[in-house]
Amino acid sequence: MQSQQPTNQRESIFNNEVISRFELYNSLFLTLPFYKIKDTGTLLPLFIKSCEDGVKNQETPAKIIERFIAKYTSNTTNKEITDLLFRFIQYIERQVVLFDAVEDASFNKLNVKDEQSSLRALFHKTVDSKELHEKVDKLIEDFSLRLVLTAHPTQFYPGSVLAIINDLTAAIKINDISVINQLLQQLGKTPFFNKKSPTPVDEALNLAWYLENVFYFAAANIQTGINQLLSEFHVDSKNIIELGFWPGGDRDGNPNVDPETTLQVSKMLRQILFRCYYRDFRNIKRRITFRGVESTIGVLQDILYKNAFDSNLEPEDISQDLITQLNQIRDILVEDHDSLFAPLVDDLLRKVELYGCHFASLDIRQDSRILREVHAFCRKHKPISSLFSSNYDELSEDEKISALSFKSAKVIYTTEPEGLVNDALQTIAEIKEMQKSNGEMACHRFIISNCQQASDILQLIELFLWNGWEAEELNIDFVPLFETVNDLSGAAEIMETLYTNSFYKAHLARRGGKQDIMLGYSDSTKDGGYLMANWSIFKAKVGLTQTAEKQNIQLAFFDGRGGPPSRGGGKTHRFYASMGKEIANKNIQLTIQGQTISSQYGSIDSAEFNIEQLINAGIATGMKEKHNVLLDDANFSILEKMANDSYDAFLNLRKHDLFLPYLETWSPLSLLSKITISSRPVKRNSGEALKLDDLRAISFVTAWSQLKQNIPGYFGIGTALKNQENEGNWEQVNKTYQQSGYFKTIIDNCMMSMSKSDFTITAYMANDKKFGAFWQTLHDEFELSKTMLLKLAGHQVLMENYPVEKLSIAIREKIVLPLVLIQHFALERLQHQVTEQEKQAYEKLAIRTVYGVVNAGRNLA
Known part of the structure; x- marks a missing residue:
């Protein structure tokens, strides 16, 4: 489904349509007069050059910035310096928007649809084959694509800025200089961010902009x-x-x-x-x-x-x-x-x-641990209390399931439910109201995150039956979410227990014999590293598909994908195109979130292109019905070994005493909670000390991406490949890579993640007394991974197969380099004794750089 244009033709279009126009409009933008930022446009190019030269010489951010200030300005006080840096940040934030708009304006010229793998081409192949025609008919009858918009805190642009981007893109398409000039001025005067954190309703309204104007x-x-x-x-x-929506329904960890x-x-x-x-x-x-x-x-x-x-x-x-x-x-x-x-x-x-x-x-989503508390609360009250023994919580899983009666009842509460218990009970009741008002499709799925046992789902069903629902009218799909490596390994067994439970079996029959299962890429990567997460999900999908087929269940996988490869992003459609018949793929469901929304679905043109890619990938895979070569003994064995080696390397890194301190010191991790872009806390148990297990995957990945090290997107894969080479298995590794589209996509996306890494920016850390050796460990694995990946792919540079995308990344990284250095400068200052006023200024500096870095990366968080 990649563009059919020759590579050199796409590069030529990119140079002429994107780079040249960006340079033209950027030069115009730098001369525009804005309130309080006089002369900033003149100084910024000099600052960018100073940053580039300083990084090449492995200088500290402080030295780079101080030398620039002394050479080109008369600023002497901390306030004057921070004010100038803030003005640079404001300009660079808007340069990112300008580049986005220029690139989006050229979207149709850069992305020509692959007619050979289109749905129309597929139908043309059936003209002379009745058997093939019937097969395609059946595929179309069964196939669906559900895109679910989620409110993760990396979609920074408010509706006012999105509208400007939309209008700016349209003006750039026709080179309307007058309108472009006005819109750039409007952009310069329009606030990018709220002064206070949005409510969940605010988030929903911002995200609904895409529903109304694009989807x-x-x-x-x-x-x-x-x-x-x-x-x-x-x-x-x-x-x-189908379209799905999480803001307002996703309460997991969001009070x-x-x-x-x-x-x-x-x-x-x-x-x-x-x-x-x-x-x-x-x-x-x-x-x-x-x-x-x-x-x-x-x-x-x-x-x-x-x-x-x-x-x-x-x-x-x-x-x-x-x-x-x-x-x-x-x-x-x-x-x-x-x-x-x-x-x-x-x-x-x-x-x-x-x-x-x-x-x-x-979609409604809540953590299984909360739902267990709700079930326990209801068991204390009549008539439910008579159905359960007092030691129910101590029973084994089998004993708990045997004790469930699935009787409809009206609970008589002698004590009023509070907090999250009350939230769950009220939500269960109001789903019925939403279905009555807006139709069943308005709200029909309840997702159980951290699902660890069959009783997590069966107990939730009982909660519905105790709070206004009848079994025959239970128009709800119960969706388990398996996230950690351990949970993924036991997923098939849990679903086997559910499918063979008489009540659940009857419920599924009433729901058309369909079961949705959500798999989380973000937490599995945070738990086990990039390669182990992808391999664990692959194996889980195979096992879950076998279990569903045995019970004659139509299975749909709902993939919780974030923007970057470390959270399931990257060339997503290629994952679906590479599935074999052993993995259910007739119903593609995935989350789209953060910068993925604006970068891949920010305009009607790009949204149509990406939707078509996913549809074509799903249908084409159904036509192949071929065995997945990763299940061959030799290929399976080699991936199993590499995943385990990668997991061990990643786990050793996570257990390092300096792992969290390094992130807290050198990345803006500890400041993310002060960013006013999300209603959701940075971590669960927000009132307690930071623990890695409580840290949200999105914050974890964002912190590493701000450092330009992207550890979750590659760490351990170099060690895994090198181990196999040392053991004499390189020929088999190469064979697996050549034969498996799935494995090749994992490698390609890993290279994309590494292309957005730049250890030269933090090379000065190698001399740090406390963290120098730890930085060196990260850098060594990066270099090893780069060497081994290039050897495996037979390439000279990362992303060799995607030169236009690689060039786009390079330009974006150049634009935001000063932001990264300003961020490190501010974080370094915060490690010293400073006044309260200076502390607030440096924190604000560091926080403001986060927006531009993520926006430029388009799928960094």
Whole structure:
């Protein structure tokens, strides 16, 4: 699914369309007069050059900055110096936005669709084969793609800035210098960040910008194309694309999400959707001025307007009614008016069929440990108390499951539930209200994170039956989330227990025999390192697929993917394209979060391209139905050895006494909690001392990416490859690499992660008395990994197969180099005795650099 343009042609386009235009508009931007930043545009190029020269000479950030200040400015006080550095940060933040806009404006020129692997090409192959045609029909019937937007704290741009980026991209496409100049001025004067942390509702509203301005159009456009294609080949149309949403529903470790938040977000999604519908409807009404449709048009206008703007309206699921009325209008246009403007109606009809009254399905997520507490609370009250022995918590897993009766009951609470117990019970009750208002798809999944046993799911079902739900009407999918290496290894056994439980078996049958299972890449990488995480998830998927097939269950994997390769990101579609028949792949579900949203789905063009890639990957894999070569004994054995070696290396690093102190000292980890971009705490148990196990994976990865060391994305893989070479197994390793698309994708993404690393920036740390040897350990593994990966791939440089992407990374890293050095300068100052005022200034300096570094990386966190 990669672009079919020759590499040198793409490089030429990138140089002409992206680099040249960025340099032109950047020179314009640097001359713009902004409040309080006079002369900054003149000084910034000199500062960038000083930073580059200083890094080459392995100088400390303090020396680089102090020499620049002395040479080019008259600043002498700490306040004057920090003020100038803040102004540099402001400029660089906006340079990143400008580069994003220039690159996005050239998206269609740089990314030509691969027609050979498209859905249309696949159908053309079936023309002369009835058997092949039936196989494709079945694939289409079973296939679905669900993209789930999550509110992880690395999507920094507020709606006002996103709108500027959108308009700036459009202006750059046509080189409208006048508009570009105005928008750059607007960008310079627009605040990038909030002064206080957003609430979960604020996060939902910010993320809904993408639903309203991108996905509403992109998903519908793709679905329209699919329907047209299916019609051409006489196949029944089917909605393939689904949207999911976590802000407001994901309460795992976020005490700021409560039942009222969840209801607010559900209502907000509905209202935004109906405003989109009403916007489209006004275009229809403007064109359809014929006789015969006046009454239906009038009724439809009234319905859409009230649902879009009347906050006192009692909401209900009216999607089928909307579809009926739109079809009536369409039939009249076809029969009486030569189908004039029927495509406008078709477009709105398609959107209503896709989004109903909900827009995106709101997932509920909570930690299993909290849900166990809720179950224990309910067991204390009548009539539930009579169903369980007092020593239930001490029972074995089998004994607990045997004790579950799945009886519907109304609990009589003698003590009021509080905190998270109350949250869970209220949420269970209000899911029914959301389904009634917005349709079942509005909220139908409950995700159990840290799922460690079958009873975690079965006990949750009982909570539903005790709080207003009946077994026959339980329209909920219970989704276990397996994250750690240990949990992944036992996942198949847990699901086997569930599938053979009589009540759960009956429940699955009522849900169409379908089971969603979520797998977490972030925490598994934090737990076991990059290679072990990917290998553990691969093995878990194989085992879970076998278990589901044995029980005749249709399985869908929901992949919790972050932006960087260390959190499951990178060339995601290639992972799905490389699956064999041993891994369920008919239903692709994945989270999109942080900068992945803006970088891959930030415009209609890029969203359509990436959605198509995922659909093509899923369908193409279903056609192959081939054995996955990693399951051959020799390949399996070599990956098992490398994963274990990599795991040991990573575990030894994690256990190092300086591991956390190094991160806390040299990265902004300890300051992330002060960044006003997220409602979610940086770590669980936020009132206690920092422990690695409590630290959220996103904060863990962000800290390493700020250091430009990206440890979670490669550490241990060099040791693993070198060990196999030393043991005489290199030929087999190379054979596995050549044969397995999955393994090759792991290696490619690892190289991408390393391409965003630069140890020369921190080379001065090698001389640090406390941390020098630890830094050297990290650097040695980086160099070893680089050497071994290049040898395995047969390349001279990292990302040799992706020269345009490599060039883009290089330019972005050059833009933000001063931010990295300013950050290290501020962190170094904080290690000394400073006044309270200076402490606040340096902390603010370090914090502000985080935004630009992550934004430039596009998938760093």
